[in-house]
Amino acid sequence: MSADWFRRRFLPGGPLPAPRPPRPRASPVPYRRPRFLRGSGSSPGTADASCRPNARPVRSPVRGRALPWNAGYAEIINAEKSEFNEDQAACGKLCIRRFEFGVEEDQEWLTLCPEEFLTGHYWALFDGHGGPAAAILAANTLHSCLRRQLEAVVEGMVATQPPMHLSGHCIRPSDPQFVEEKGIRAEDLVVGALESAFQECDEVIGRELEASGQVGGCTALVAVTLQGKLYVANAGDSRAILVRRDEVRPLSSEFTPETERQRIQQLAFLYPELLAGEFTRLEFPRRLKGDDLGQKVLFRDHHMSGWSYKCVEQSDLKYPLIHGQGRQARLLGTLAVSRGLGDHQLKVLDTNIQLKPFLLSVPQVTVLDMDQLEPQEEDIVVMATDGLWDVLSNEQVARLVRSFLPGNREDPHRFSELAQMLIHSTQGKDDSPTQEGQVSYDDVSVFVIPLHNRGQGRSSH
Amino acid sequence: MSADWFRRRFLPGGPLPAPRPPRPRASPVPYRRPRFLRGSGSSPGTADASCRPNARPVRSPVRGRALPWNAGYAEIINAEKSEFNEDQAACGKLCIRRFEFGVEEDQEWLTLCPEEFLTGHYWALFDGHGGPAAAILAANTLHSCLRRQLEAVVEGMVATQPPMHLSGHCIRPSDPQFVEEKGIRAEDLVVGALESAFQECDEVIGRELEASGQVGGCTALVAVTLQGKLYVANAGDSRAILVRRDEVRPLSSEFTPETERQRIQQLAFLYPELLAGEFTRLEFPRRLKGDDLGQKVLFRDHHMSGWSYKCVEQSDLKYPLIHGQGRQARLLGTLAVSRGLGDHQLKVLDTNIQLKPFLLSVPQVTVLDMDQLEPQEEDIVVMATDGLWDVLSNEQVARLVRSFLPGNREDPHRFSELAQMLIHSTQGKDDSPTQEGQVSYDDVSVFVIPLHNRGQGRSSH
Numbered sequence: 001m002s003a004d005w006f007r008r009r010f011l012p013g014g015p016l017p018a019p020r021p022p023r024p025r026a027s028p029v030p031y032r033r034p035r036f037l038r039g040s041g042s043s044p045g046t047a048d049a050s051c052r053p054n055a056r057p058v059r060s061p062v063r064g065r066a067l068p069w070n071a072g073y074a075e076i077i078n079a080e081k082s083e084f085n086e087d088q089a090a091c092g093k094l095c096i097r098r099f100e101f102g103v104e105e106d107q108e109w110l111t112l113c114p115e116e117f118l119t120g121h122y123w124a125l126f127d128g129h130g131g132p133a134a135a136i137l138a139a140n141t142l143h144s145c146l147r148r149q150l151e152a153v154v155e156g157m158v159a160t161q162p163p164m165h166l167s168g169h170c171i172r173p174s175d176p177q178f179v180e181e182k183g184i185r186a187e188d189l190v191v192g193a194l195e196s197a198f199q200e201c202d203e204v205i206g207r208e209l210e211a212s213g214q215v216g217g218c219t220a221l222v223a224v225t226l227q228g229k230l231y232v233a234n235a236g237d238s239r240a241i242l243v244r245r246d247e248v249r250p251l252s253s254e255f256t257p258e259t260e261r262q263r264i265q266q267l268a269f270l271y272p273e274l275l276a277g278e279f280t281r282l283e284f285p286r287r288l289k290g291d292d293l294g295q296k297v298l299f300r301d302h303h304m305s306g307w308s309y310k311c312v313e314q315s316d317l318k319y320p321l322i323h324g325q326g327r328q329a330r331l332l333g334t335l336a337v338s339r340g341l342g343d344h345q346l347k348v349l350d351t352n353i354q355l356k357p358f359l360l361s362v363p364q365v366t367v368l369d370m371d372q373l374e375p376q377e378e379d380i381v382v383m384a385t386d387g388l389w390d391v392l393s394n395e396q397v398a399r400l401v402r403s404f405l406p407g408n409r410e411d412p413h414r415f416s417e418l419a420q421m422l423i424h425s426t427q428g429k430d431d432s433p434t435q436e437g438q439v440s441y442d443d444v445s446v447f448v449i450p451l452h453n454r455g456q457g458r459s460s461h
Numbered sequence: 462m463s464a465d466w467f468r469r470r471f472l473p474g475g476p477l478p479a480p481r482p483p484r485p486r487a488s489p490v491p492y493r494r495p496r497f498l499r500g501s502g503s504s505p506g507t508a509d510a511s512c513r514p515n516a517r518p519v520r521s522p523v524r525g526r527a528l529p530w531n532a533g534y535a536e537i538i539n540a541e542k543s544e545f546n547e548d549q550a551a552c553g554k555l556c557i558r559r560f561e562f563g564v565e566e567d568q569e570w571l572t573l574c575p576e577e578f579l580t581g582h583y584w585a586l587f588d589g590h591g592g593p594a595a596a597i598l599a600a601n602t603l604h605s606c607l608r609r610q611l612e613a614v615v616e617g618m619v620a621t622q623p624p625m626h627l628s629g630h631c632i633r634p635s636d637p638q639f640v641e642e643k644g645i646r647a648e649d650l651v652v653g654a655l656e657s658a659f660q661e662c663d664e665v666i667g668r669e670l671e672a673s674g675q676v677g678g679c680t681a682l683v684a685v686t687l688q689g690k691l692y693v694a695n696a697g698d699s700r701a702i703l704v705r706r707d708e709v710r711p712l713s714s715e716f717t718p719e720t721e722r723q724r725i726q727q728l729a730f731l732y733p734e735l736l737a738g739e740f741t742r743l744e745f746p747r748r749l750k751g752d753d754l755g756q757k758v759l760f761r762d763h764h765m766s767g768w769s770y771k772c773v774e775q776s777d778l779k780y781p782l783i784h785g786q787g788r789q790a791r792l793l794g795t796l797a798v799s800r801g802l803g804d805h806q807l808k809v810l811d812t813n814i815q816l817k818p819f820l821l822s823v824p825q826v827t828v829l830d831m832d833q834l835e836p837q838e839e840d841i842v843v844m845a846t847d848g849l850w851d852v853l854s855n856e857q858v859a860r861l862v863r864s865f866l867p868g869n870r871e872d873p874h875r876f877s878e879l880a881q882m883l884i885h886s887t888q889g890k891d892d893s894p895t896q897e898g899q900v901s902y903d904d905v906s907v908f909v910i911p912l913h914n915r916g917q918g919r920s921s922h
Contacts, residue, residue: 149769152769152770153769153770156759156770162759162768164746164747164758164759165753165756165757165758166756166757166758166770167756167757171752171753171756172747174747175746175747178746178747179746179759181746181786181787182746182786184746184759184768187767188767188768189767189768189769190767191765191766191767191768192761192765192766192767192768192769193767193769194767195764195765195766195767196765196769199764270731270732271731285625285636285639285640285642285643285645286625286633286635286636286639291632292626292632295626295627295628295632296626296627296628297625297626297627298617298623298625298640298645300653303656303660303821303823304652304653304656304657304823305652305653305656305825305826306648306649306650306651306652306653306654306655306656306826307623307645307649307650307652307653308610308613308614308650308653308654308657309613309614309617309627325642325643326642360764362764362765364766365766365767
């Protein structure tokens with residue numbers, strides 16, 4: 001990865017540029033031989049990403065030329081068999097400009113020396129569907145949205161307690177007490193910024209895809225270190241876990257039609273017109289047919305965690321809003337995830353039924369206090385797209401990590417190699433640690449992020 | 462409590478009677494001197510409930526005569542200073558009639574011998590507001606709704622795996638596999654029955670209150686033991702915890718305008734007309750005033766877990782949809798809970814703005830496998846209304862339990878006395894274990910449920 005690219009993307013060098021609209025393109029990430037990115041080892045802020053090719057070639061429906069400003073980090077995603085990558089990634093240093101409390105119209109930007117920035121690190125994985133367009137846009141855009149959102153609240157982030165008014169002026173003497181009682185901390189502003197950044201990025205992607213006549217969507221998994229905390233924001237079915245010597249801790253949960261069933265059914269209950277009379281919002285063990293009519297059959301509605309029986313009517317024979325189990329579960333027969341970016345134009349095949357109303361772009365954010373955690377040298381975060389987690393459990397990944405790292409302490413590239421090893425272990429080879437030799441046929445992308453701070457590089461301001 | 466009452470209420474003796482409509486009344490629970498109910502000690506299915514009087518007298522707006530069928534268990538709720546109790550309780554044996562898989566129109570009821578029933582136990586606490594009417598109706602009705610809902614699915618509950626079709630006939634050979642893949646178990650039918658029973662009871666209360674010109678609502682916390690499992694269903698701000706020698710485990714979570722902020726804001730976002738232009742759905746640290754106009758102020762909207770800043774506009778000065786912190790938080794300036802039964806007629810004072818659309822009657826259900834738990838002799842569940850939890854934390858209650866029970870092993874009434882002791886400890890006496898001598902001025906009701914099975918009385922079929 002080019003350091004220049006990150007300087008261009010992340011480091012301020014004057015006024016923040018306006019978002020740059022991507023232009024229509026066809027083969028945004030052309031086929032490349034696998035190349036594994038090497039980070040600088042164990043210092044935080046470096047990451048090692050390896051990607052497995054998609055074994056089932058997916059050809060994007062869109063065409064165009066590769067954008068030069070995409071070239072800087074495209075090599076961290078690799079494909080062997082597919083023409084275009086649907087997995088995309090981005091990582092780098094995040095520099096947030098601080099400015100002084102100032103008059104609203106005339107804020108003073110202090111951009112002269114490093115002390116005037118909040119610095120952190122950013123890693124992101126995007127798993128596209130319906131083509132790579134949304135994933136590429138997200139990889140090019142989300143960090144800019146995040147930087148902008150963080151800069152909009154940075155005054156509050158660097159104060160001992162976020163002030164009620166961003167100006168810092170106390171309108172009423174009791175204002176700090178109200179903020180205190182609500183328990184609002186600097187980290188809540190970062191969580192809010194991540195939530196807003198995902199939404200802003202989703203809007204940008206919607207506009208850009210429409211303008212360029214492209215389609216598609218993607219999941220987004222982002223990790224950010226800032227002010228001694230690690231933030232993991234997830235919208236989709238990628239996953240991040242913390243692996244320590246004695247602990248495996250999920251840092252995200254997956255958002256799929258199955259895990260968000262009640263939210264999705266609830267929306268269909270409130271707005272039945274979204275189903276256009278073509279789907280039933282009720283869940284049954286399988287799709288019902290004519291011979292089930294009049295029978296009392298197991299079902300669940302939006303208000304139910306449990307199951308009950310209902311007498312089958314004609315309308316229950318419609319295609320279910322959420323159909324299938326586990327990895328096969330689909331929303332409106334179309335989509336396997338319920339959160340992510342893009343998909344503004346996505347419709348059920350041969351209908352005008354839109355999926356976007358059922359999708360959320362807002363991520364769930366987990367916060368990890370690095371000071372409390374006191375990371376040891378082999379404590380890492382593993383971020384990966386669903387291709388990895390389809391065939392390896394959290395515990396299996398942890399076992400692989402624990403068997404690999406101790407024997408490679410002197411290898412400066414051991415975290416890169418661990419990422420590669422995790423991807424190779426999804427190939428179903430003889431020495432594969434996966435159960436019953438399971439093989440992933442999906443794209444697989446992995447970041448390995450060492451958390452230990454060797455006295456340098458820790459995010460701070 | 463009269464055993465006859467429970468036989469009448471819970472034990473079948475022929476066809477299930479139709480729900481009995483309550484009649485209008487005024488003083489449903491007249492003042493009584495405190496009387497503490499004694500259970501039979503440590504055998505499951507007995508419970509010890511003690512109630513503290515409401516120190517701030519609340520006079521119900523409704524008047525009428527006490528119903529004779531209410532007298533059977535009213536003594537488990539006691540009041541000293543208030544004329545009418547807003548806390549109500551019910552407990553007893555739950556007998557679910559089993560019937561054979563039969564022809565839909567001609568089902569055979571088997572009611573001849575005990576083996577043909579599923580038996581369990583039921584405990585319920587209802588904390589009323591706006592008068593005791595809803596709480597009394599709930600205490601008289603919910604167990605009947607639950608029995609009816611359980612009897613409607615009992616065929617599925619007693620099968621090895623709930624059949625897809627309640628008739629037991631397999632329409633397609635793969636049906637059991639679909640049920641298996643969805644992971645549907647007998648306990649999911651009990652959870653579904655609890656969810657449906659709460660909703661059915663809410664509808665009954667709505668009809669009855671309207672017919673009798675009464676008002677009010679109540680929270681509901683229910684514990685049920687059935688087929689070796691403990692189910693805790695909660696809608697409101699009461700709480701149940703499991704206390705063991707080395708463990709304190711919450712068995713419920715509270716549903717208040719604060720804990721359900723995002724759901725409530727989301728509804729106001731989808732249906733802004735519910736606020737009639739009088740409220741803002743946004744959350745701020747305090748209510749905004751004219752001098753905040755134009756300032757950037759901390760806020761949260763429905764999609765946000767974190768906080769951000771927004772520029773204050775005129776519409777932000779409206780009264781907030783959810784206002785206040787902690788125990789003072791109110792929905793539409795009116796209600797301190799966001800789930801419960803009743804409140805069908807409740808409106809914001811001097812407006813036509815209804816609260817019911819924002820309230821859920823459906824409970825959250827927690828399931829505890831008693832066989833896996835292997836309860837020891839002093840393992841108990843403490844169920845209590847918010848009056849207790851306002852002044853005692855889970856850990857404080859656990860400490861009180863652990864300091865009381867070992868020294869009273871020979872006392873057959875020790876669980877009753879523990880319930881009384883917990884209530885007394887909310888009175889702010891010198892030996893009170895509460896922090897800084899906190900006193901509860903609310904009604905307080907407590908059930909202590911011993912889990913240990915001394916070889917008899919365990920729920921089974």
